[in-house]
Amino acid sequence: MGNRFSIPLNALRAIELVARHGALAPAAEELGVTTGAVSQHLRRAEERLGVELFARTAQGLRPLPVLTDMLPQLSAGFLALEEALAGLTGAQDGVLNVTVGSVFASRWLIWRVAKFNAARPGLELRLDVSGAIRDLNRNDIDCAIRFGDGDWPGVDTFPIGGTDYQPVCSPEFLARYPMPLDLGAVPVIADQTTMLDWALWLKAARLDPQTKLSGPVYSDASLAFDAAISGQGLLLAADMMSADAVSDGRLARPFAQPVTGKRGYFLATAKGRRLSRKLQSFRDWLEQEVPDSVDGYLSQIRHRA
Template sequence: MASPFPIPLNALRAIEIVARRGALAPAADELGVTIGAVSQHLRRAEERLGMDLFERTAAGLRPTPALKAVLPQLTAGFTALQDGLGSLRGSDEAVLNLTVGSVFASRWLIWRINKFTMLHPDIEVRLNVTGAILDISRPDIDCGIRYGQGQWPGVNAELVGGGAYQPVCAPPVARLLKHPDDLARVPVIRDETTMLSWDAWRAEVGMDPAILLTGPTYSDASLAFDAAISEQGVLMAADMMSADAVSDGRLVRPFAHAVEGPQGYWLVTAKGRRESRKLRAFRDWLRQEVPASTRGYVHQSRG
């Protein structure tokens, strides 16, 4: 009887990792072998299947259309195997490993995570704060919060919030702003990492499109928030992220006009991964805490 697996499981795993990451080194690290061994895995698999699995390009290895089509199944399959092994050993329901970006961590989560731990004292939350989009199928990551439009391959994404956005600034800066065109008179903080559109907001409020916005530039979104609080200028920010600073008066929303963008904060989990009790608890808490964190906040105008 022919084997249902014409190539070894390690080779299949190497194929899945390289297809997802576009390089041999990540597969070598995860499998504990040399880059040369990974390369041999790929070559022998292609020989046994009688087809090319990768295109060799100057930018790295790219999966062929045939491999790309089945990659979600491979990733989900290995994720399910990892979860099955975890169940066999007794999964660690006492630790929730969460990866988040710096703004979500510093402007929203860090001020509220104690509420979750008070509700679930048996669950320890471990944060991996990074601007990189980590592989959510890794066995050491349970879930993540990502900002974008929710269309990432290999993940289940549930919208948490954060679609509404508008300019914010410190009260002394706000006193100079009577009309959106007055933004020409103050510095406008540029966040190089943002997905928020000044153009969309300007168009909605009828701001003169010829007005040039200038000001300091930051490559870190959390620092851009601190710059706005320290009176360096006006920042475009998601209402969800600015809500606390607006509530306590460090920031105001000078024009009280938010627009709804296509992006937001999403809870993401690996496709094929079983839903653990700790993940259900965290999801349920987010569904309650996010609306509660903005409910009752009023749009503050000039201080």
């Protein structure tokens, strides 16, 4: 029986890595070879296939459409090989590596890690807390929790919640500025990283969407939450993220009028990645833990399961 691959697996891996990174050096580092060796892999593969795979540009190597179309399958294939090898050795079966933003980690997930550990003994949750979008094709990351519309290239997504949002503030702030609040005359905290839309909420609350808002400005969402808790102003926050602080009295919802936006939190995995037992376990736990009252996303998860 002849060789089923017209080019060696090492060359295929080099193609996949360079296509994802857009450069030879990261691929060479991951493969443990020189950039010259990676370049030779690409050249010989293109010669054997009779197809040009990359455009050589001043900004680096850019995959051509023929490769772009096949890249998700290549990436998923190598992920499957890595997972199969890990399954043979039992490596990382008891560890789930999750990359997550600071707000979700600090305002929701960190308070429930002990509960997860109790519900899923033998499975350790390891968090990579970062505002950066990590490459989910890496073998040291199992999944991500991201906020947005869920339509990201190269990933599969499962909705979690967090689409409802409204202003929150501390009880002390409400004591200083009793209702009805004039948003144009009270401090409003500006979170420079937020994807929540003040104009949409103002319109839903039958207030002027052109109201000029001013107050403290923060470039870190977690600090913006702390600023609201400390009484510095109103903050627009997802109900899911403010729920714990509201329930224990650190925050209040003065208008009690949420609006449903187009964005929410999603569990994201590399496109085509097999849903391992530990990933399925984490997804099931999220479905159980996020209250049904947060929004209607959970029913979608149940229908897709």
